Amino acid sequence: MLSIKNLTASINGTPVLKGINLEIKAGEIHAIMGPNGSGKSTLGKVLAGHPSYEVTGGEVLFEGKNLFDLEPDARARAGIFMGFQHPIEVPGVSNASFLRLAYNKKAEAEGREELDPLEFDDFIHEKIKLVAMKEEFLDRSLNEGFSGGEKKRNEILQMAVLEPKLAILDELDSGLDIDALRVLGEAVNNLQQPDRALLIITHFPRILETIQPQFVHVLSGGRILKSAGKELALELEDRGYDWVLEEAAAGGAR
Amino acid sequence: MTSAVVGSNLLGDLLSRPRPAEWASLREAAERRLAGRELPTTSDEDWKYTDLKALAELSSGPALKAAVDISSYLLPEMVGTRQVFVNGHHAPHASCSSAVPAGVRFFPMSTASEACHALGTVGEGAARDLFEELNTARFVDGAVILVPKNLKVALPLHLLFITKAEAPTVVFPRVLIVLERGAELELVEEHHGEGAYLSCPVVEIRVAEGAILHHERVQREDPEAFHLGTLKAEVAKGGQYHSRTLTFGARLSRQQPWVRLAEGAGTTLDGLALLDGHQVADTHSFILHAEPHGTSHQLHKCIVDGRARAIFNGQIRVAPYAQGTDAKQQSRNLLLSESARVDTKPQLEIDADDVKCSHGATVGALDPEELFYLQSRGLNADDARNLLTYGFAADVLTHIPVASLRRTLRHLVMARTQADSLGDLS
Ligand SMILES: Nc1ncnc2c1ncn2[C@@H]1O[C@H](COP(=O)(O)OP(=O)(O)OP(=O)(O)O)[C@@H](O)[C@H]1O
Ligand SMILES: [Mg+2]
Numbered sequence: 001m002l003s004i005k006n007l008t009a010s011i012n013g014t015p016v017l018k019g020i021n022l023e024i025k026a027g028e029i030h031a032i033m034g035p036n037g038s039g040k041s042t043l044g045k046v047l048a049g050h051p052s053y054e055v056t057g058g059e060v061l062f063e064g065k066n067l068f069d070l071e072p073d074a075r076a077r078a079g080i081f082m083g084f085q086h087p088i089e090v091p092g093v094s095n096a097s098f099l100r101l102a103y104n105k106k107a108e109a110e111g112r113e114e115l116d117p118l119e120f121d122d123f124i125h126e127k128i129k130l131v132a133m134k135e136e137f138l139d140r141s142l143n144e145g146f147s148g149g150e151k152k153r154n155e156i157l158q159m160a161v162l163e164p165k166l167a168i169l170d171e172l173d174s175g176l177d178i179d180a181l182r183v184l185g186e187a188v189n190n191l192q193q194p195d196r197a198l199l200i201i202t203h204f205p206r207i208l209e210t211i212q213p214q215f216v217h218v219l220s221g222g223r224i225l226k227s228a229g230k231e232l233a234l235e236l237e238d239r240g241y242d243w244v245l246e247e248a249a250a251g252g253a254r
Numbered sequence: 255m256t257s258a259v260v261g262s263n264l265l266g267d268l269l270s271r272p273r274p275a276e277w278a279s280l281r282e283a284a285e286r287r288l289a290g291r292e293l294p295t296t297s298d299e300d301w302k303y304t305d306l307k308a309l310a311e312l313s314s315g316p317a318l319k320a321a322v323d324i325s326s327y328l329l330p331e332m333v334g335t336r337q338v339f340v341n342g343h344h345a346p347h348a349s350c351s352s353a354v355p356a357g358v359r360f361f362p363m364s365t366a367s368e369a370c371h372a373l374g375t376v377g378e379g380a381a382r383d384l385f386e387e388l389n390t391a392r393f394v395d396g397a398v399i400l401v402p403k404n405l406k407v408a409l410p411l412h413l414l415f416i417t418k419a420e421a422p423t424v425v426f427p428r429v430l431i432v433l434e435r436g437a438e439l440e441l442v443e444e445h446h447g448e449g450a451y452l453s454c455p456v457v458e459i460r461v462a463e464g465a466i467l468h469h470e471r472v473q474r475e476d477p478e479a480f481h482l483g484t485l486k487a488e489v490a491k492g493g494q495y496h497s498r499t500l501t502f503g504a505r506l507s508r509q510q511p512w513v514r515l516a517e518g519a520g521t522t523l524d525g526l527a528l529l530d531g532h533q534v535a536d537t538h539s540f541i542l543h544a545e546p547h548g549t550s551h552q553l554h555k556c557i558v559d560g561r562a563r564a565i566f567n568g569q570i571r572v573a574p575y576a577q578g579t580d581a582k583q584q585s586r587n588l589l590l591s592e593s594a595r596v597d598t599k600p601q602l603e604i605d606a607d608d609v610k611c612s613h614g615a616t617v618g619a620l621d622p623e624e625l626f627y628l629q630s631r632g633l634n635a636d637d638a639r640n641l642l643t644y645g646f647a648a649d650v651l652t653h654i655p656v657a658s659l660r661r662t663l664r665h666l667v668m669a670r671t672q673a674d675s676l677g678d679l680s
Contacts, residue, residue, distance in 0.1 A: 075630075090642065
C-alpha cells in the first residue's frame with residue numbers, strides 16, 4: 001500500500017529525514033517510536049503533504065502512485081489520513097459542518113452520494129458513539145477551546161467519518177486519560193480492516209496493547225535504526241533508546 | 255490637506271432645515287456648539303485615515319416620509335416587537351408592538367417626549383462629534399426604550415432604520431435606551447437603505463445598577479451611502495452592556511462607541527467589518543474604566559478585500575482609582591488582496607496600578623497551518639481558504655442570541671466570503 005524508499009526531507013534547509021525506508025502492506029499495523037525531535041511528526045507531515053517541508057530525495061508510492069504528485073487534499077481523498085499531534089483550532093466553523101464538508105468532498109471524489117444535513121445528522125450520530133463523544137461537541141467550533149484529549153477524540157471522529165485506507169496517528173495517546181485511551185484505541189481497532197493499514201506514532205507501549213502492531217520501528221536522527229515485532233515496544237520502555245543507537249552505530253561501523 | 259470649505263454647504267443645508275419643536279433647548283445648545291465648525295479633514299488626527307471629501311459632493315435634499323416594503327427585514331422572533339423608522343420618520347404601519355411585554359415602553363420619541371428626559375445627558379463630559387451635534391440639532395424622530403426595575407424582557411426588540419433616498423439626503427436616526435436597576439433586555443438595531451445618503455445615528459444608553467443589555471448592531475447601508483454613527487453608554491455599578499457591531503454596507507462608515515463603566519460594571523464591544531471594493535470602515539472606540547473592578551472585552555475583526563480600507567482606533571482609559579480593572583482588547587485583521595489596507599491602533603491610558611490590561615493586533619493573511627489542516631481532510635485549497643475566511647468572520651456571530659438573525663448573517667457572510675459553494679454552514 002505504502003512504499004517509502006530512501007526518503008529525505010528538510011525544513012528551512014535543515015535535513016530532518018535522512019533516508020527512510022518503510023513498506024506498509026494492506027492489513028498491517030506499524031508503530032514508530034523514537035526520541036523527541038527524531039523526525040516522527042515530520043515523516044507524518046511529509047506523507048500528508050505539509051507545504052513547509054521540502055522533499056529532497058527518495059520516493060513514496062501509495063497504491064503504486066507517486067504520492068508527491070498529489071496535493072495534500074488529493075492525498076486525503078485518495079485515502080491518506082494523518083491524525084495530528086497538535087490538532088489545529090478553527091474558530092467560526094462548526095465541527096458538524098466541517099465534518100459534513102469533509103465527508104461530502106470525499107464522497108464526491110469517489111462518485112458516491114453526498115449527504116444533506118439531515119442525513120448527515122443520522123450518520124454522525126452513529127460515529128460519535130464510536131468515540132464516545134458528547135453531542136455538544138458537534139455544534140462547537142472545530143477544536144476551538146477543546147482540551148488536548150478532546151482534540152484527539154475529534155481526530156479519531158474525523159478518521160471514523162473519512163474511513164481512510166492509511167491512517168497515520170501521531171501521538172494519539174498523549175494527553176488522553178486512561179478511559180479515553182481505551183475507547184479511542186478500540187475505535188481505531190474497529191476501523192481497521194484487511195484493506196486498510198495503520199501507522200501509529202507513539203512514545204508509550206500502552207496504546208500498542210490495544211492497537212497491536214505487527215511491526216515496531218525505531219526512528220532516530222531521521223533514520224529507522226531498528227525494526228522488529230511488537231515486543232520491541234516493551235523492550236524500549238525497559239531499556240530506553242541508547243542501546244538501539246549504540247547497536248546501530250556498531251552495525252554501521254562494521 | 256483638503257480645504258476647510260469642503261462640505262460647509264452640507265452643514266449649512268442641514269441647519270437650514272426647520273428645527274423640530276421638541277427638545278428645543280437641547281437643539282439650541284447643539285446649534286451653538288456647531289457654530290463655526292467644519293467637516294473634519296484628514297489633517298485632524300482623529301480623521302487621519304478617513305477622508306470625508308466625498309461627503310461634500312453629497313447634496314442634502316429633505317428627508318421625506320416614504321413607503322417601504324419591510325418584509326425582507328422581518329425576523330420571526332421579533333415580528334411583534336418592532337419599531338421601524340424610514341428616512342428618520344416613524345413608520346407606524348410598518349411597526350408592530352403587539353408582543354412587547356407589559357411594562358416595557360418601546361415607542362417613537364414623537365409620541366412619548368415626556369419619557370425622554372435622559373435624552374442628551376449620556377456621556378455629558380465626553381467630547382461631542384460634529385455628526386452627533388448635527389443629529390441632536392435636527393433629528394426628526396427616534397426610538398425610546400424604557401425597561402422598568404428588575405424586568406427581564408423575554409422577547410428581543412427589533413429596531414429598523416431604513417433609508418430610501420430617491421435623491422441624496424441626510425438622515426438622523428436617534429435612540430434612547432434606559433434600563434432601570436436589575437432590568438435585562440436584548441435589542442437588535444439594524445440600518446438598511448437604498449440610494450446615496452448619509453445616515454448619522456446617535457444611540458444613548460443608560461444601564462442602571464445590575465441591569466444587562468445585549469445589543470446587536472447591524473449596518474447594511476447601500477454601497478453608495480455614508481454612515482457616521484455615535485453610541486454612548488453609561489453603565490452603573492454591576493451593570494453590563496454587551497454589543498456586537500456588524501459592518502457590511504456603506505461606501506464609508508464610522509462607528510464611535512463610547513462606554514463608561516462604574517464599579518464592577520462590564521462591557522463587551524465586539525465588531526466585525528466585511529469590506530471590499532472601495533469601502534472604508536472606521537471604528538473609533540473609547541472605553542472609560544471610571545471606577546474599580548470593571549471588565550471590558552473587545553474583539554474587533556475585519557476582513558478587507560479589493561481596495562477597501564479598515565481603521566480601528568481602540569482607546570481604553572483606566573482612571574487612577576479604577577483598581578482591579580480587567581481590560582482585554584484584540585484587533586484581528588485579514589487582508590485578502592494586495593491593495594487592501596488596515597490601520598489599527600490600540601491606545602491604552604492606564605493610571606491605576608492594580609489592573610489587568612492586554613491588547614493585541616494582527617494584520618495578515620490566513621494561517622498556513624489552518625489551511626493545511628483543512629486540506630489534509632480533503633478540502634481543496636480554494637475551499638479551505640473560503641472556509642477559513644468564513645470562519646474568521648462567523649466567529650463573531652457565534653453567540654448572537656437571536657437565532658434567525660444569526661442565520662441570516664451567517665448566510666450573508668457565506669456569500670461574501672465565497673463559502674456559499676460549500677453548502678449550508680450555518
Ligand atoms: N520549522 C522548523 N524549523 C527548524 N527545525 C524544525 C522545524 N520544525 C521542526 N524542526 C525540527 O525537526 C526535528 C524533527 O521534529 P519532529 O516534530 O518531526 O520530531 P518528533 O520526532 O515528532 O518529536 P516529538 O517526539 O517531540 O514529537 C526537530 O529537531 C525539530 O526541532
Ligand atoms: Mg512529534
